[in-house]
Amino acid sequence: MSVYDKLKELAITLPPVATPAAAYVPFVRTGNLVFLSGHIAKKDGKSWVGQLGKNMTTDEGKLAARAVAVDLMGTLHAAVGDLNKVTRIVKLVSLVNSTNEFTEHHLVTNGASELFGQVFGEKGQHARAAFGVAQIPTGACVEIDMVAEIG
Numbered sequence: 001m002s003v004y005d006k007l008k009e010l011a012i013t014l015p016p017v018a019t020p021a022a023a024y025v026p027f028v029r030t031g032n033l034v035f036l037s038g039h040i041a042k043k044d045g046k047s048w049v050g051q052l053g054k055n056m057t058t059d060e061g062k063l064a065a066r067a068v069a070v071d072l073m074g075t076l077h078a079a080v081g082d083l084n085k086v087t088r089i090v091k092l093v094s095l096v097n098s099t100n101e102f103t104e105h106h107l108v109t110n111g112a113s114e115l116f117g118q119v120f121g122e123k124g125q126h127a128r129a130a131f132g133v134a135q136i137p138t139g140a141c142v143e144i145d146m147v148a149e150i151g
Contacts, residue, residue: 003083006119007073014074021137027079033090034079034148039071040140047138053102056141061096061104065111068144072112073119080150087151089116089126095143098132105130112144 007014017026020037028035041048041064048064050056056064077083094109096102109130116124136143 003086003119010118012070012073012119014077015071017075017078018071026075029079029150032087032150034076034150036072036075036079036146036148038093038095038143038145039068039075040136040138041065041068041142042071042140043067047140048142049139050141051097051099052104052108052132052141053099058104058107061108061141062111064142065094065108065144066115067111068142069112069115072144072146076146076148080148085150086120086123086148088149089120089124090147090149091126092116092128093145094128094130095133095136096130097134097136097139097141100132102132105132108142109144 020026024037026037048067052061073083092112094112096105096108098105109128113128116126
């Protein structure tokens with residue numbers, strides 16, 4: 001099954017590449033690797049604002065991370081032209097806007113990791129890091145960057 005068939009089955013429409021909010025580009029391709037800049041969680045087209053452990057639950061954070069994964073795939077599609085060229089999602093780095101007491105960053109990040117597995121199968125299995133941070137630009141609850149390998 002192609003990646004696009006899987007996206008259709010999951011009722012996912014890829015968004016266009018977002019305009020960078022500062023002095024950076026959305027992606028850089030070098031050799032067979034594509035590095036995607038951090039994407040923040042969005043809800044209804046706006047920053048998904050919140051802090052895990054204060055005014056957001058782990059399940060809400062997981063949904064936010066899934067939304068980030070959809071945006072990352074939109075940018076990756078723009079970078080390579082065809083998601084079927086992806087040979088591996090190599091790594092994710094996830095920043096979770098959270099209180100000092102919140103310890104489920106890894107579970108929040110599963111929202112993205114699980115979606116990449118659903119869409120890309122074994123090629124979607126990746127290394128990752130998940131961190132709790134005091135704040136993310138615009139007050140967003142989650143930010144994720146990604147490295148992908150292209151065949």
